[in-house]
Amino acid sequence: MKVIKVLNTSIVLAKRKDHKEIIVMGKGIGFKSKPGDFVDENEIEKIYVLENESMSSDLTALMKETPKEYLIMADEIISYAKSVLSSHLNEHLYISLTDHLFMATKRFKDHMTIQNRMLWEVKKFYPEEFGIGLYALTLIEKRIGHKLPEEEAANIAFHLVNAQQTDNNMNQVLLMTNTVKDILNIIKIHYRIELDTHSINYSRFLTHLQFFVQRLLEHKMLDSQDQELMSQIVNKYPEEEKCALTIQQYIEAKFELSIPDEELMYLIIHLKRVMSRN
Template sequence: MLIKRVFNNNVALTEDLDHTEMVVMGKGLAFQKRPGDEIDTEKIEKTFITPSEGFANKLSELLDEIPYEIMVLAKDIIEMATSELNTELNDSLYLSLADHIHFALTRLKDGIPIKNALMWEVQKFYKDEYQVARKVLELIEARTGQRLPEDESASIALHLFNARQDCSRMEETVKMTAIVGDISDIVKYHYSINFDVESMNYSRFITHLRYFAYRMLRGELNDDQNDMLYEQVKMQYPEAFECSRKVQAYLEREYQMQMTKDELAYFMIHIQRVTSREKS
């Protein structure tokens, strides 16, 4: 296995006899090494195949900022999550997760906590990822001695969800995009408003629509019938209720899907939230 590029003393890009490129990690494995040198395979602690041409450059940028221990931690977290969720996770998660953990630990050190606005959605709709993410916080604490806030569980859970290999099927992605666009248009025309696409409210709304569409296409929608919540929200937000009925009619017509009262209640809440700011 020959070295193609040295990132630092602990990380290098290599190529095997089949010309397969992979990143290898290990304490001191690239110390005083140059491209073309043989790698000492006994020093390799972590290895993974590079998923894209730009991966190596992005990794190089991260290694200038992020300690080696955090990079190893991110790799270990992905291995644990892959086992716990029983699914393959995209290798690109390695970069985004390492960057997120490093930034979260930096914010904690600087006393700058950040709340996750999707905390309750993640807990309710992505229970598996959320439970794994809570274990991730424990692993981070064990390695670094720092306990990240519970809101980070939701953030990490979203990273895990987005990295599922089976999320990237093109046909499903096209349908998801269509559903999100159609529902967004229904809300826009019902209220006769133009969304501020840069706002946090709009971003939160679109995120909810994306996850809803994903779960709908997979047949994983919440089947709870929370009559009390539904009636309360319906009474409090009558216009959002009327708008949600149009969304329901669209889904029944195009996808033969019946929304439960629980799903309708959450739709009303999100519709009210995203439209109230625009109207005001």
């Protein structure tokens, strides 16, 4: 393999005999190399195969400004995620997660805290991804000594959720988008109002709907059978229940699927929140 570009003292961009571009890591490997040189295989610690030109340019640009430790941590987190999740993970996760880890620790060192308002939802609806996020926080503390807040576990979980969306399920993504749009229209018609699309509450409600529809399409809907709690919610929020039941009728007509009581309950709660603050 030949060196194409030296990214820093420990990382070079190289090309194999099959013309695949790769990122090669090794202590001092960039210090001793220049474009056109053959890579000393005895000094290689890690190789990342780049699937396409876009990923090659993105990762090359990222590694010019990012210490290699963050790519190594991202690689360990992704390897762990692959052992936990059954879904395929998009290769661009290496780029997005490496960049996120670097920026998250930078913000932490600068005493800048960004609150994740979806922490509860991520913990509830994506427990596996959130668990991987907690694993990542433990790894970060072990490797670089920073104990990041729990919100960062949810942020990392978001990256994992997004990485499970591939080109192969683009039709499902479009279906999810249109379904969310239809539900929002049902809400507008029911309450005869326009929602404040610039508010934090709307953003949070929209994310809940996206998660809700994704679980619907993946047949992973929540169903705890807690009838007592459901009765309390229905009695407390009768108008929101009417709207939720209209949404349920729409879902049943479009997908021939019923919404379990637990999902209906969370929908009522989120409707109440967004409507009371709209």
